[in-house]
Amino acid sequence: MIKKLKNISKQCRADILTMTTVAGSGHPGGSMSSIDLLVTLYSFANIFPNDPWNENRDRILVSHGHISPAVYSTLSAYGFINRDDVLSGFRHPGSIFEGHITRGIPGIEWTTGNLGQGLSAGVGMALAAKLKKQQHHVYVLMSDGESAKGQVTEARRTAKKYNLDNLTVIIDYNDIQISGRARDIMYVNIKEEYEAAGWNVIEIDGHDFEQILSALKIAKNDKNPTVIIAHTIIGKGVSFMEDTPKYHGKPLSLDEYKKALKELGISIDINKYIEMRKKIDISEHKKIYLKYPISINTGKPIIYKEKIDNRTALGNAIADLATLNDNVIAIDCDLKSSVKLDKLDQVKPESLIEIGVQEHNAAAIAGALSAEGFVTFFADFGVFGIDETFNQHRLNAINNTNLKVVVTHCGIDVGEDGKTHHALNYISAPLSWFGFKVIVPADPNQTDKVIRYIATQYGNYVVAMGRSKIEPITKSDGSIFYDENYEFEYGKIDVIRDGEEIVVITYGSVLPHALKAVDELEKEGIKVGLLNVSCPYDLDEEILSRYARKKVVVFEDHNIYNGLGTLLESKLFNLKIIPEKFVKVGIDRFPVSGNSKYLFDIYGLDSQKIKETIKNLI
C-alpha cells in the first residue's frame, strides 16, 4: 500500500513538472509539497472515478487552488481525467485544465484561487451532509500561508458550532509564501488557533505516508472537526527545488526539468506534450457548469392588503417555502429579527443556519450549500450581503451556484443607522458577478411572488428591498396591483400608471412615494406615466421604446452614478432614443443619518419632492 502510494507520488511529481514546464507557467513548488497528501487522500477517501458525482462520494476541496498541477496529476493517476490532456493542455485557453482548479472537472468540488475561502465552502458541504443525514466525509486541503485570512477563523468556529465531525482539514505547512518564510511575513499560530476553536489537532510529517494515513483514519472516526497539520517541504522530491521560494510560481526550464526527472527516476517524453499543445486551438474551451434540476412546491401566494414591510413578505415566503420543501434553507448573520427570518425560526428552526457576524464565511457557506442541492437564501442587510461580501459572491458566481441573496435595509431606507449602513450598490455591484440577476420588488405582494419564483429557478439572484412599511401598490381603481392574478415575469416592466408625455421610472422603496406623487398630480390635472422596473439588468425594450420618448425622470435610492438611471441611459443610447428631457434623481454622496422619511425628503425622493421635480420638468 505505502509502496504503491510512493510510486504514484513520484509519477505525480514528474507530471507536475511536465505540465508546468510545457505550459511555461504554474506553481510547481507548492504542488510538490502537497502531492503526498493529495495522493494519500484520494486513495483513502470514498470516491468514484467512474461515477465522480455520486451523491455518496466524499468531498475533497483544495483551497489553495494554485496547486492545480498537483490536483490534476492526482486525478489523472486515479483515473478521473485523461493524463495526456492535462500534460499538454494545462493553462491553455482551449483546455479545461485552468490555472486554478475548476468545479466540474471530475473530482473537483470547488473552484478556488482566492486564498482562504475553501474552508468555508468545505464547512458548507459538511453542513449539507448533516442536513441531508448523509454519511460521507468532507476534506479540505489548504496551505499555511492562506491560514492568515480571517475568513478561515470564521469557518473554523462554524465547524465547531455545528459539530462537523464529518470535516477534516489538512494543512500543507511548508512555511514558504511568495514573499519568503510564512512565519516572517505574518506569523500564524495555526496549532493554538485551532485548539482555541475547539478542534482536534494532529501534527504529522506531510511526506510520511504512514503518518498521513494514520491521521486520516483518526480524523475520520473522531467526534470532532479535526485539523491535520502536515509539515512539508516546498519543492519536495527534487533536491534543487526543496525549501526554496523560487519555484512557488515559476516552472522549471527544460534543462532543469531534465535534471529533475533524472533525479526522480522517471522518464517522460516532454516533446510529445509540447507538440500536442501546439495543436490545441487558441480558443475558449467549452466551460463546465454543474447544476441540478430543482423541484419546489411554491405553495400559495400571500396577498397583502394592509401596510406592511417587504421584509415581512420575504420572511413569510421563505418560511412557507421551507415548510413545504426540505431543500429550502436560509442563512442568517445575526440579523434574524431584522431580515425576518424569525418566522422561519418559529416554524422550521432546523432550516435556519445561524453564522453570526461572519459575513464572508456565511456567503461562501451559502454558495456551497446551494451547490449541494439546497435552494439557499442568504439573508442580510444590503451593506453586508452585497458590499462586504462582494468577492465571495463573485466566487459563488464562478462556481455557478444556486444562491438567492435576499438583502433588506437597502438604499436610504435603513434610516438612522447612517452612511455605514446605507446600501447604495445593490444594483451596480452584482453586475460584476456575471450571471447574477437582480430583482427589486416594489411592494410586499410583488416580493412574495418574486421569492417563490426565484426558488424555482436555478441560478444566482439578488433580491433587494428596504426596511419601512409601505402601502401595497394599487391600480388606478384602488385595487391591489400585484394581486392573485399577477405572475412574476423576469424582465417585464410594469406600467403602474399609463401616460407617455411625462413618465416616471422607478423601483423598490421609491415606488410608493412616486405612486403617491403621480396620483396626486392626476388630481391636479397632470397626467404622468409610472413604470416599475424591478429587473434593472434586462430592460424591456418595447415598453421603453414607447414610454421613454418625451419627458422622463428616473428616481432611485441608489448611487446615481451606477444605478438604474445609468443602465437606462446606456440602453436608450443603444436604442438610439434621446428623450426630450431626461432627469435622474439619486444619491450622489454618502447620505446622512436620519429618519428615512426625512432622508427621502432631503434626497428628493419623497412624494412632495417628486411632484416638484415633475412640475419643474413641465
Place this chain on the structure above:
Amino acid sequence: MIKKLKNISKQCRADILTMTTVAGSGHPGGSMSSIDLLVTLYSFANIFPNDPWNENRDRILVSHGHISPAVYSTLSAYGFINRDDVLSGFRHPGSIFEGHITRGIPGIEWTTGNLGQGLSAGVGMALAAKLKKQQHHVYVLMSDGESAKGQVTEARRTAKKYNLDNLTVIIDYNDIQISGRARDIMYVNIKEEYEAAGWNVIEIDGHDFEQILSALKIAKNDKNPTVIIAHTIIGKGVSFMEDTPKYHGKPLSLDEYKKALKELGISIDINKYIEMRKKIDISEHKKIYLKYPISINTGKPIIYKEKIDNRTALGNAIADLATLNDNVIAIDCDLKSSVKLDKLDQVKPESLIEIGVQEHNAAAIAGALSAEGFVTFFADFGVFGIDETFNQHRLNAINNTNLKVVVTHCGIDVGEDGKTHHALNYISAPLSWFGFKVIVPADPNQTDKVIRYIATQYGNYVVAMGRSKIEPITKSDGSIFYDENYEFEYGKIDVIRDGEEIVVITYGSVLPHALKAVDELEKEGIKVGLLNVSCPYDLDEEILSRYARKKVVVFEDHNIYNGLGTLLESKLFNLKIIPEKFVKVGIDRFPVSGNSKYLFDIYGLDSQKIKETIKNLI
C-alpha cells in the same frame, strides 16, 4: 477619583437614555454596558478637549460604532462637544451626531459601524505612531459580538508582528447580540484566541472602575499589545434593562424612560430636548471632513524608452517617492515581487509594511495610516485590492482618507491564473466609493507621472494596470508620447492618433494593442483616431464632442457591462450625441485561463482582432 467616575457614568447613562428616547431610535443596551469603560478610558487617556486634534493625543477608536450614545455622552461629559446639541440632535439629519460615530467630531478618530473593522484602523494608527516615533497610545474599544469577524484575527496578528505595545484593546463582553446570547450565535473563544496570537490578556469586571483603571495602567506600561476583556452587563444600571437583548437597538418609551431615570436618580427635562429637536431643520448637516496639507518632493520623473511593464514603473516611482519623503509608505499583501514593491524593500525597507494574506485588514490599516498623515500606497493585485476589499475601501472613503490603491494584474493581463484572478471591476467598483478617483495609465511613462501626481493630491485614488511588458506609447513620428514635457492632468483625454471618421477609444493594457492596429491601418490607407481615456470618471466633453460623432469603437479588458463603454454611453446620451456607429468590445463572461497574448486574441483585444473590428465597421 472613583466616585467622580461613578457620577459621570451615571449622568452618561441618563444622557444615553435621553438621546435615544428623544430620537426614537438608537442602541441604548450596548451603550449602557460600555459606558463605564468609556468614561474611565477618556479620563485615563492623554486627550485634550480644547485641542482635540493635538498630534500627541492618545487615539481612542470605538469599533462597535452603534454605541454612539455612549460615546457622545462621554464626549459631552468631558467637554469635547455640546451636551444640548447631542441630546436634541442625535440621529437627526440636521445634526452631526449620526447614528454611528463619525470621524472628525472632536474626540472621534474613526467612523465605524460595519463591525470588526475598528481594530485594523487602531493597528494602523498604532503603527503610524511607531513610524513617526511618537509616544502616544492607541485604544480600541470593541464588542464581543464583532470579535467573530475574521478581520479581527488578522489585525491581532499584525499588532503582534509589529510589536505594538502602544495598542490596548478593550472588549465589552456583554455576551448579548441581536439574535440572542453571543455564545449561542457563534462561540468565540476570545481569551484563548488573543493568547494564541501572543497578546497579553487581562480579564476584569467592566463595571468596576478600580479594575478598569488598574488594567489600563498595566496595559499602557507593558511591552506587548494587550487586550482587556471586560465582563459587562447589557443595559447595566437600569434594572429592567439589564441582561436582556430587547434594548440592543430599541430606545425606551417615555414611560420606561421616566422609570429608568428615577432609578438612576437623575433628573432631566426631556421635553426641552424634544422641543429643541423639532426646531432642527430637516436638511443635510454640513459634513466634517478631516484632511491635512501634503508636502511631497515628487523627484525627477523617469522616462522609459524600452519595453517594460507598468508595474516596474509603479515600483520605481514609489521607491523614489519614499526615498525622498518620510511621509510616503506602502502596504504589501505578500505580493512584493509581483507588485514591484521589492524595489522599495531594497532602498527603504522601513517604509514597506508587510501585512501578508490579510487583505481586509491591510486595506483598513492602509486607510488609517493615510489618515495619520502618510501618503499611503496600498499595492495589490486587482482582485484583492478592489474586489476582495470592496467594503473596506467604501469605509475608507467614508473616513475621507488619503489612500492610493495601486493595483496590478488587472483585466485579463494576469493571464494563466485564470478567472479567479481576473480583475474586471477596477473601473466599476470604485464608483461605489464616493470620492474615489480612478486612473488607468497606458504605459510606464504615464504610470510614472500618475504616481508622482497622486502623491501630491489629498484624497483616495485607484491606479490600475496590467502585468505584461509593453512598448512605450509613441507619437506618429516614433518619439515617446508621454515624454519629459508631459504633465499628467486629471480628466484629460489624450489624442494619441488624430482622426475623426473612425475613432478607437481605449485605455490601459489594451492601448498598446490598439496603437499597433491603428498604425498598421494607417499604412493600409485607413486613418483611425485613437483616444486614451485614462480617467474614466471625468470624461473630457470637448474631446468627446469632437471625436465621438462618427464611427466609434471602445475596446477594454474590463467587464463590458460597467466599464468605460457604459460610462461613455451615459455621457454621450447626456451630451445628446448619438454617433453614427458605436461598438463596444469588452469582457462579458468569466474568461478562461491562458497566456494573456492568447486571451487578448480570444476576447477581441489584440491588434489583429482590433483591426478586424475596425474594418468591419467601415
